[in-house]
Amino acid sequence: MSAAKKIIISLTCPNCGGQVEAEEGENLVLCKYCDSAFSLTTDEGIGKIMYRLDVTREKAESRFAGWLKDGPKAKDLAEKAEISEAYPIYLPFWRLVGRGKACVCGVEVKKGDKDEPDRRIPHESLVNREYIYSDIACDPGDLGITAIRVPDHAAAVQFNDDAIVTFGVTESRDDAYAAGAEEIKRQALADGKRSMDEICFSKAFFFEKAFSLVYYPFWIIRYTYEDRAYFAVLDGITAEIISGRAPGNAGSQSTAAAVGGTLAGVVLAAFIFFGFALGALEAIALLFAFGVIIAAGIIIFSYNRFRYGDEILEGALKGKGLKRGKKQRSIETNYENTYDMFN
């Protein structure tokens, strides 16, 4: 059993200006300095939270410079890439924190062998966990961002939209809530099923703890390379590369094509030579056809392996390219608690 990570928000008391802390989902906050009570939620009835941008321009640009050199990108990318613009931006996310409870009954089947029959082990698991669901609340265009994972050291502050650049919220609050509750129930069931091969009964419940609109900071760096436009998105708190587009290593593609072509040629020549050595016309024709098939196979292999090599896609970007990095999952477990009645 591990303790849940509490999501704490620092607030400025509107009455005395004192710094107070509140847990996400609390409706009323009591100021410890002046005893006045104030609300975290806005007029629309939803808590808006904003995380402080920690990464400076210098740090963002130096991380970006490192990323240009990393992986199978164009070899001269770091020298030739020119930053056209770099700016911080806040993107809105719906965040639903809640308890997922599930009861799953089923059977785990351990395969036996010829001397031993299959063993059927009954399980009944009761899941009682806290989950954090997040989903982007705006249309992020081509940025390739879908969800967030807020680092432990992130500082949450009261939302102030005068101070920041952000995208408008387009996803409906009710849709986001319903999707989040479904996803939390689905995850609780999946956690309950674990080792079961057959499910006899399952039921999941969701209990809300907090539902907020979270503004999370990013650095967007747009750059050009050989007159083409590319970009990278960095986490504004950890400076990690979240997503990005970069030109691939064209050199390795031509090398591969050359290797493939040479190999095909050598194989063909070898077959023809042995065909002549054997002397039989049918043998020559047969071996020639065989050689052609092998050569075609090599060319198809090279094509499939390198057709996407001209562009590198990092993060949750859609489209054609060599995909790297990992997409942020929309759900994380904040608090674990599972019992299995048969273990």
Ligand SMILES: [Zn+2]
């Ligand atoms: Zn106060």
